[in-house]
Amino acid sequence: xxxxxxxxxxxxxxxxxxxxxxxxxxxxxxxxxxxxxxxxxxxxxxxxxxxxxxxxxxxxxxxxxxxxxxxxxxxxxxxxxxxxxxxxxxxxxxxxxxxxxxxxxxxxxxxxxxxxxxxxxxxxxxxxxxxxxxxxxxxxxxxxxxxxxxxxxxxxxxxxxxxxxxxxxxxxxxxxxx
Numbered sequence: 296x297x298x299x300x301x302x303x304x305x306x307x308x309x310x311x312x313x314x315x316x317x318x319x320x321x322x323x324x325x326x327x328x329x330x331x332x333x334x335x336x337x338x339x340x341x342x343x344x345x346x347x348x349x350x351x352x353x354x355x356x357x358x359x360x361x362x363x364x365x366x367x368x369x370x371x372x373x374x375x376x377x378x379x380x381x382x383x384x385x386x387x388x389x390x391x392x393x394x395x396x397x398x399x400x401x402x403x404x405x406x407x408x409x410x411x412x413x414x415x416x417x418x419x420x421x422x423x424x425x426x427x428x429x430x431x432x433x434x435x436x437x438x439x440x441x442x443x444x445x446x447x448x449x450x451x452x453x454x455x456x457x458x459x460x461x462x463x464x465x466x467x468x469x470x471x472x473x
Contacts, residue, residue, distance in 0.1 A: 302443040306342065328374065339380070396425040
């Protein structure tokens with residue numbers, strides 16, 4: 296294994312796979328606007344997440360649930376305009392993918408077309424498998440999010456570490472392998 300980190304002009308899904316195979320560390324931070332994205336990208340961060348946590352941090356909501364697809368596209372567009380190197384991943388907000396795989400695909404396409412994002416992120420495992428397949432089949436890279444899932448705040452009642460019980464831990468492992 297090489298100790299020198301390879302320099303990439305633009306981080307892509309392919310380069311992330313190469314980095315993982317080479318055992319390189321992959322950095323990821325969240326940004327919601329042009330100014331922060333410019334700073335994060337210039338610092339050499341590999342992946343920038345435009346998170347639905349903009350609902351909390353930028354709009355002052357108690358949870359991530361109120362943010363809309365249009366608002367995510369707005370934030371993602373601002374970030375994309377600032378970035379020269381990092382791969383930009385955008386959260387699909389609550390309600391934009393859970394109802395059915397066709398809705399998930401429509402939401403992912405809107406984010407990609409209207410913001411210029413490089414990938415989308417969804418929370419969940421087996422329950423969103425069909426949506427993930429449909430999005431991937433359309434050529435859109437997908438990042439999964441397991442464990443602490445803020446969009447499930449009312450299901451679990453709190454933002455807390457998940458999978459402490461064996462049954463939940465086994466489901467988390469199954470979802471990750473899926």
